[in-house]
Structures are given as structure tokens and as C-alpha cells.
Amino acid sequence: MKIPFLGKKRRQISGVTGPVNAVKEWINSILFAAIAATLIRWMVISLYVIPSGSMESTLLTGDFVLVSKLHYGARTPVTPLQVPLSHQTIIGTKTPSYLDWIQLPQYRLPGLGKVKRNDIIIFNTPVELDKPVDLREYWIKRCIALPGDFIYISHKQVYVNDQLARKADFVQYLYFIKTKRHLSSAFFEKNGFRNPVNYTSPGCEGYAVYATPEKVNQLTTVLPSYIQSVEPVEDEVGIRHTRIYPWNAAFSWTKDNFGPVKVPERGMTIQINETNITLYGFLIERYEGKRDVKLTRNECWINDQQIYEYTFNKNYYFAMGDNRDQSCDSRLIGFIPEDHIVGKAVLVLLSSDRRKSFFSGIRWNRLFHSID
Structure with missing residues (x-):
């Protein structure tokens, strides 16, 4: 005679546990999605x-x-x-x-x-x-x-292993465009130039723009009545730029005239001297996994032992x-460890x-x- 009561009790238990199971399923689904997304982001x-x-x-x-x-x-x-x-x-x-x-x-x-x-x-x-x-x-x-x-840059042209590096299709440079009249920002926007900077002096109107050589040539060809001259803007050779790698007064490199320098590779051995410490000492000290590195102007000490040559453990990129x-980029921050x-x-x-x-x-x- 108590069977109906038991059935009712079971129905009550079932009604309580249903929402709990639903919550657990939602939590499990969210955890699974988070784990799957994390693995995809990490590995794929x-x-x-x-x-x-x-x-x-x-x-x-x-x-x-x-x-x-x-x-x-x-x-x-x-x-x-x-x-x-x-x-x-x-x-x-x-x-x-x-x-x-x-x-x-x-x-x-x-x-x-x-x-x-x-x-x-x-x-x-x-x-x-x-x-x-x-x-x-x-x-x-x-x-x-x-x-x-081996890489070096001469007048903005990049050379790798003494060969002119292949240019990407859309490489841009800074140009100064001397114009015959004022040009509006809408004019530059229409012709594919972003964020031109206006420079005005008596008798001269000009704009600094970042553009591809092809884009600049197209502008001067199509609109000669507006353009007086176009010149690439280049850092002056021989003037020290403190932000340029290797951040040393002995090297008067600029972003437009840089190197030559060899990109370190695993197994490459260098002699410890003033030049190589200037070029590569930062890598040895920071990225090679050495715990106790002391550098002077022309000496290198690792674990309290002076070394006279060093062999790199890692590959680097420019x-x-x-x-x-x-x-x-690497002209300012140096080489990229692998x-x-x-x-x-x-x-x-x-x-x-x-x-x-x-x-x-x-x-x-x-x-x-x-x-x-």
C-alpha cells in the first residue's frame, strides 16, 4: 500500500536532480570548449x-x-x-x-x-x-x-649574402613630395596614401608620405601638374643613431645603411674581442641560457672562467x-632568437x-x- 508513496518520492527526487545534472552538463561543456580552444590556440x-x-x-x-x-x-x-x-x-x-x-x-x-x-x-x-x-x-x-x-643595408637596399634581397610586393618607404599647390587629405586618400604629413615653408609646399615606389611613380606620372619633385627620405650616413643596433658609438649604422653583420647560427664560433662583444655580447648574456655571464669591453667570463671564443647554442633571425x-625591427632591437x-x-x-x-x-x- 506504500508503493504510490515511494513512486511519488522517486518523482520528487527526479525533479530535484534534473536541474543539477543540467548545470553539470553546462559546466562540463564549457570546460571542454575551453580546453579544446586552448589546445587549438597552442598547437594549431x-x-x-x-x-x-x-x-x-x-x-x-x-x-x-x-x-x-x-x-x-x-x-x-x-x-x-x-x-x-x-x-x-x-x-x-x-x-x-x-x-x-x-x-x-x-x-x-x-x-x-x-x-x-x-x-x-x-x-x-x-x-x-x-x-x-x-x-x-x-x-x-x-x-x-x-x-x-650575412646582411647589410645600403641606401635602403637590403643585401643578403651579397645578393639584393627579393622585395615584397608592397614594401613602403618614406618620401618627401614637393607640390605646386596645396593638396587635401581627401586627395591623398583617393590616391591610396595614408596619413600624409604637411610641411610648409615660404615658396614650398610639401608632404611626407609612406608609400611603395610604384605608388609614387604612378602619382608623378598621372598628376605631373601637381607634383614638382619626389625624393626618398634617408638617414644621413656617419651620424650616430643611438636607437640602432648594436647601440654603440663605434658603429655609425642607420636604419638605411646598416651592417654588414652575420646572423648567428647554432654551432657558429666567434672570437671574443671588442667588436664581437659589441655585436653579440647581448645575445650571449640574455638568450643563450647561461646563468653567470660577465662582459667587459673586450672580455667575456662565464661561471667565473674567462673564455676566448664562444659557440652559439641557438639560431637567430633578422x-x-x-x-x-x-x-x-631587427635594425633597432637586434636578432630574433629561434x-x-x-x-x-x-x-x-x-x-x-x-x-x-x-x-x-x-x-x-x-x-x-x-x-x-
């Missing part, structure tokens, strides 16, 4: 937003770029204690998203290939020394020289922005002009735009 592909114009006009500010981790192989995490799907700070806040209490050795999984000249690479900047390697700011540049290459006169390289940029997923709202600024012609 990531999305990055271009923050500046250093790669114009190949990549534009506001481009959403897919970066492949498969090409060079994914890196194992150095800092395991971090919030998933974040970098440096928790999304939407300034709160750090990691704890550096544990630092693991880094390894790279097998990839589809190696970094090649002219690849557009994403890497952790080597200059943020106060942060772990895998949590330093992301930069994107074009790889110009590989480990073991990278530059396609907007050559508006890029902070363990800082994240992946290869392969596709512009979408793009939005940051000067406008997101939807009104969408550049429809750049949707699913391949990167070369």
Missing part, C-alpha cells in the same frame, strides 16, 4: 590583430590575422600558471593573467618546415626582459635573413617591417579600419585575404 592556429602600420601595405592596422603554429611547430609553455586564452593580462582588465612562480624549459614540437626568407612571422619581442619568453608582447615582421646569413621607415618565434602568418580573416566603428570600417576586399 591563433588569431592576432595588427596594432600598427609597420607592415603596411602588406598588412593594415586592424587586420585580424590567422597564425599557423603547424608550420614551424608549436612551442611547449614556459609559464604553466596562466589563465587560458589570455596573454599578459586578463581580457578586459589590467590584472596580470599569469604567475611566474614556475618556469619550465621550452621545447618545440615537430613542424611542417623551417622559417624561410620572406616568411611573415609572429614572435615574442626579445626586449621585454621583465616577462617570461612566452608572455612577451607579440610582434609581426618579415624574415629577411636566416641563421648564418626581421624587418614592410613599412621600412616606420618599423621597429625560441621567440611563435608561428607564420597565413591569412587575413577580416579587417576593420580602426578610425571608424567596427562594422562601418570593415574592409570587404580583405576578407579571407591570403598573405605573401
Whole structure:
């Protein structure tokens, strides 16, 4: 006679546990999605937003770029204690998203290939020394020289192993355009020139613009009645620029006249002297994994022992922005260690002009735009 009561009790229990199971299922689904997204972001592909114009006009500010981790192989995490799907700070806040209490050795999984000249690479900047390697700011540049290459720049022309380097299709330089009359910003916008800077002096009207040589030639050919002359702007040779690598008064290199210098490669041995300490001492001290390095002007001490030659443990790369006169790259920060390289940029997923709202600024012609 108590069976109906038991049935009712069972129905009540079932009614209580149903919502609990639903909540558990939602939590499990969210955890699974977060783990799957984290693994994909770590091992396969990531999305990055271009923050500046250093790669114009190949990549534009506001481009959403897919970066492949498969090409060079994914890196194992150095800092395991971090919030998933974040970098440096928790999304939407300034709160750090990691704890550096544990630092693991880094390894790279097998990839589809190696970094090649002219690849557009994403890497952790080597200059943020106060942060772990895998949590330093992301930069994107074009790889110009590989480990073991000799590179130099003469009057803006880049040479690798004494051969003129192949130019990307959209490399830009800084030009001064002397005009016969005032030209509006709408005029430059219509002709494909972004953010011209106006310089006015008595009897002279001119504009500084960043553009490709082809674009400048097109402008002077089509509109000769507006243009008086066009000259590339070049840093003066022989004047020391303190921001240029290797940041030493003995080298009067500029961003337009740089080198020659050899890009270090694993197994390369150098003699310890004043020149090589100036060029490579920073790498030995910071990136080669040595714990106790002391450098003087012409001496190197490792673990309290003076050494007279040094053999590199890592490969390094030389990278530059396609907007050559508006890029902070290896000419300023030096060589890129191989363990800082994240992946290869392969596709512009979408793009939005940051000067406008997101939807009104969408550049429809750049949707699913391949990167070369």
C-alpha cells in the first residue's frame, strides 16, 4: 500500500536532480570548449590583430590575422600558471593573467618546415626582459635573413649574402613630395596614401608620405601638374643613431645603411674581442641560457672562467617591417632568437579600419585575404 508513496518520492527526487545534472552538463561543456580552444590556440592556429602600420601595405592596422603554429611547430609553455586564452593580462582588465612562480624549459614540437626568407612571422619581442619568453608582447615582421646569413643595408637596399634581397610586393618607404599647390587629405586618400604629413615653408609646399615606389611613380606620372619633385627620405650616413643596433658609438649604422653583420647560427664560433662583444655580447648574456655571464669591453667570463671564443647554442633571425621607415625591427632591437618565434602568418580573416566603428570600417576586399 506504500508503493504510490515511494513512486511519488522517486518523482520528487527526479525533479530535484534534473536541474543539477543540467548545470553539470553546462559546466562540463564549457570546460571542454575551453580546453579544446586552448589546445587549438597552442598547437594549431591563433588569431592576432595588427596594432600598427609597420607592415603596411602588406598588412593594415586592424587586420585580424590567422597564425599557423603547424608550420614551424608549436612551442611547449614556459609559464604553466596562466589563465587560458589570455596573454599578459586578463581580457578586459589590467590584472596580470599569469604567475611566474614556475618556469619550465621550452621545447618545440615537430613542424611542417623551417622559417624561410620572406616568411611573415609572429614572435615574442626579445626586449621585454621583465616577462617570461612566452608572455612577451607579440610582434609581426618579415624574415629577411636566416641563421648564418650575412646582411647589410645600403641606401635602403637590403643585401643578403651579397645578393639584393627579393622585395615584397608592397614594401613602403618614406618620401618627401614637393607640390605646386596645396593638396587635401581627401586627395591623398583617393590616391591610396595614408596619413600624409604637411610641411610648409615660404615658396614650398610639401608632404611626407609612406608609400611603395610604384605608388609614387604612378602619382608623378598621372598628376605631373601637381607634383614638382619626389625624393626618398634617408638617414644621413656617419651620424650616430643611438636607437640602432648594436647601440654603440663605434658603429655609425642607420636604419638605411646598416651592417654588414652575420646572423648567428647554432654551432657558429666567434672570437671574443671588442667588436664581437659589441655585436653579440647581448645575445650571449640574455638568450643563450647561461646563468653567470660577465662582459667587459673586450672580455667575456662565464661561471667565473674567462673564455676566448664562444659557440652559439641557438639560431637567430633578422626581421624587418614592410613599412621600412616606420618599423621597429631587427635594425633597432637586434636578432630574433629561434625560441621567440611563435608561428607564420597565413591569412587575413577580416579587417576593420580602426578610425571608424567596427562594422562601418570593415574592409570587404580583405576578407579571407591570403598573405605573401
